[in-house]
Amino acid sequence: MDDLEIRKTGLKVTAPRIKILDLLQQRADQHLTAEDVYKLLIEEASDIGLATVYRVLTQFEGVGLVKRHHFEGGQSVFELDRGPHHDHIVCLDCGHVEEFIDEVIEKRQRSIVKEKGFTLERHALVLYTHCSRSDCPNRGD
């Protein structure tokens, strides 16, 4: 189970934490809002509170288990932190999220900051696009 992953972080192993981490692992390719997580857990008959979902996701972020992103518009989205950094492409029409890594961009960012004598802590890069996937409602605009 996920007990170990959670225990390793120093957090207590509780039912909500196990369920949330489980869900994120099963959907490691997705980017979910706290409400998404909450509703999915409710659907599978888990008795959990929305506040707990927010709390746990924030804690998981703190210990490096999940990453939080602020895309344009409302809610924050969360995803399991599967190690190597990546940035995002978001479709403005269907919301589909795709990931990419570009070493040229990464390197360039570092040198821009270095030139100024600053130190880069992190960055957020999101490309807002119109995608071309067959189920996207952008056909015929």
Place this chain on the structure above:
Amino acid sequence: MDDLEIRKTGLKVTAPRIKILDLLQQRADQHLTAEDVYKLLIEEASDIGLATVYRVLTQFEGVGLVKRHHFEGGQSVFELDRGPHHDHIVCLDCGHVEEFIDEVIEKRQRSIVKEKGFTLERHALVLYTHCSRSDCPNRGD
């Protein structure tokens, strides 16, 4: 004055709109929240409502007079749209915002999206740093 700029957009020339555009022009180098704008106008004895500030900034964004950015944390920030695109460096310690343009990154973004057959509408790139300016409270961390 700003009457022309506003009139050209098709928006009515009203006192709140003139004052807001004026203020943004006087602080063309800054990145202000709606509340910043509101408070600055109140300070100079303008009778204006916060809702109007939000409304007008959103309208200005719609007609291309201002740009809105979603940096990490609370409020959106606004700045006068002075033409050429740029991205941002934000200091996590003092909030200082610096701007930059990097054609290598811009080009790379376009090709990443093109490779997937998507079309790039816009992007958001923010480098979160610790700056080295003398008035930044990051000395001694």
Place this chain on the structure above:
DNA sequence: GGTAAAAACGAGAAGAATTCGCATTTGTGG
């Protein structure tokens, strides 16, 4: 295994940022 202290939970209230609804005022084209 039992137990006490610390930690976490769920529910609802509270907070922060933004938008909405509406009565009143203002700008504009004729």
Place this chain on the structure above:
DNA sequence: CCACAAATGCGAATTCTTCTCGTTTTTACC
């Protein structure tokens, strides 16, 4: 100037997230 659509200011409403607090769980230790 006038009529009327559009814009304003106010407070209420929304939306997203965090906090508070009484109750329940977890865990370290016996």
